[in-house]
Amino acid sequence: MSITRVGIVGTGIMGTGIAEVAAASGHAVIVRSRTRSAADSVLAGVKRSLDRQIERGARTEEERDEILSRISVTTELKDLAEVDLVIESVIENLAVKLELFEDLHGVCAEATVLATNTSTLPVVDLAMASGRPTKVCGIHFFNPATAMGLVEIVRPITASEETITAVTEFAKACGKEIVEVEDRAGFVVNALLFPYLNNAVKLLERGVASKEGIDAAMVGGCGFPMGPFALLDLVGIDTSVAILDTLYEEHREPQYAAAPLLRRMMAAQHLGRKSSQGFYEYKRR
Numbered sequence: 433m434s435i436t437r438v439g440i441v442g443t444g445i446m447g448t449g450i451a452e453v454a455a456a457s458g459h460a461v462i463v464r465s466r467t468r469s470a471a472d473s474v475l476a477g478v479k480r481s482l483d484r485q486i487e488r489g490a491r492t493e494e495e496r497d498e499i500l501s502r503i504s505v506t507t508e509l510k511d512l513a514e515v516d517l518v519i520e521s522v523i524e525n526l527a528v529k530l531e532l533f534e535d536l537h538g539v540c541a542e543a544t545v546l547a548t549n550t551s552t553l554p555v556v557d558l559a560m561a562s563g564r565p566t567k568v569c570g571i572h573f574f575n576p577a578t579a580m581g582l583v584e585i586v587r588p589i590t591a592s593e594e595t596i597t598a599v600t601e602f603a604k605a606c607g608k609e610i611v612e613v614e615d616r617a618g619f620v621v622n623a624l625l626f627p628y629l630n631n632a633v634k635l636l637e638r639g640v641a642s643k644e645g646i647d648a649a650m651v652g653g654c655g656f657p658m659g660p661f662a663l664l665d666l667v668g669i670d671t672s673v674a675i676l677d678t679l680y681e682e683h684r685e686p687q688y689a690a691a692p693l694l695r696r697m698m699a700a701q702h703l704g705r706k707s708s709q710g711f712y713e714y715k716r717r
């Protein structure tokens with residue numbers, strides 16, 4: 433099967449980025465949001481991103497308008513009935529995603545592949561909730577989806593070869609490099625990345641260095657593009673805690689037990705860039 437029409441559910445950081453990537457690579461995209469204002473914010477977010485690319489000389493105004501014309505928005509899940517592929521990118525919460533997969537099965541055509549952008553949750557659980565287990569897999573984009581080259585294709589034991597092939601071809605058409613991974617919490621990237629990020633918070637809690645010092649050490653000493661606290665703010669503190677909790681739940685290893693400061697920040701709604709306050713402060717959009 434070939435994928436030309438893509439539905440996206442979830443209008444946060446990742447849903448917006450994936451909508452842009454899919455539309456920029458020629459797909460017809462329909463984004464479903466629970467509210468009209470969030471749906472409109474996706475279009476505004478994609479336009480902002482494309483305008484920045486025009487400023488850098490990476491795109492023309494005609495290209496921007498063409499990409500935007502491929503994206504439509506809706507508040508109705510049933511408007512995703514005829515797409516070839518749905519990518520859900522709602523909050524990292526298993527109960528919410530399970531309900532969504534059940535609902536998607538109720539509205540989408542039999543042939544539609546349902547994919548999740550989950551960072552860590554068991555894809556097989558979503559596959560079983562969907563009522564079409566052979567047609568469910570993970571397609572894990574990285575943040576920002578427009579800039580990061582990798583997509584992890586997650587193969588639950590229930591997925592058919594046809595599903596994995598179709599989604600792999602789609603991700604390649606989006607210009608991404610593919611790594612196929614088994615359905616284990618954290619897949620490859622987050623299983624390796626999150627103990628490091630969590631340990632950085634524990635170092636900070638022990639007073640080994642300031643957050644600026646730790647960030648500067650990892651940029652200057654390891655050549656990383658940003659330090660751990662800048663990255664935690666980019667990912668989102670709530671998403672980071674959810675990822676660590678799932679990793680801990682599956683592996684029961686202390687390296688995955690979220691540092692207390694992360695939970696306190698989450699309680700205070702210091703969620704990183706998306707709330708303008710995380711380890712650092714950001715300008716409100």
Ligand SMILES: NC(=O)c1ccc[n+]([C@@H]2O[C@H](COP(=O)([O-])OP(=O)(O)OC[C@H]3O[C@@H](n4cnc5c(N)ncnc54)[C@H](O)[C@@H]3O)[C@@H](O)[C@H]2O)c1
Nearest residue numbers: 442443444445446447521522523524549550551573575667
């Ligand atoms: N942030 C990252 O760096 C990153 C990277 C890769 C994958 N992901 C994954 O992408 C998904 C979305 O993450 P994000 O960073 O875009 O989060 P976000 O907080 O920016 O957006 C979350 C979205 O979920 C919606 N939502 C919240 N509660 C909901 C509910 N009860 N029912 C339906 N929708 C609800 C919100 O309205 C919003 O559209 C998660 O599964 C996350 O693990 C995140």
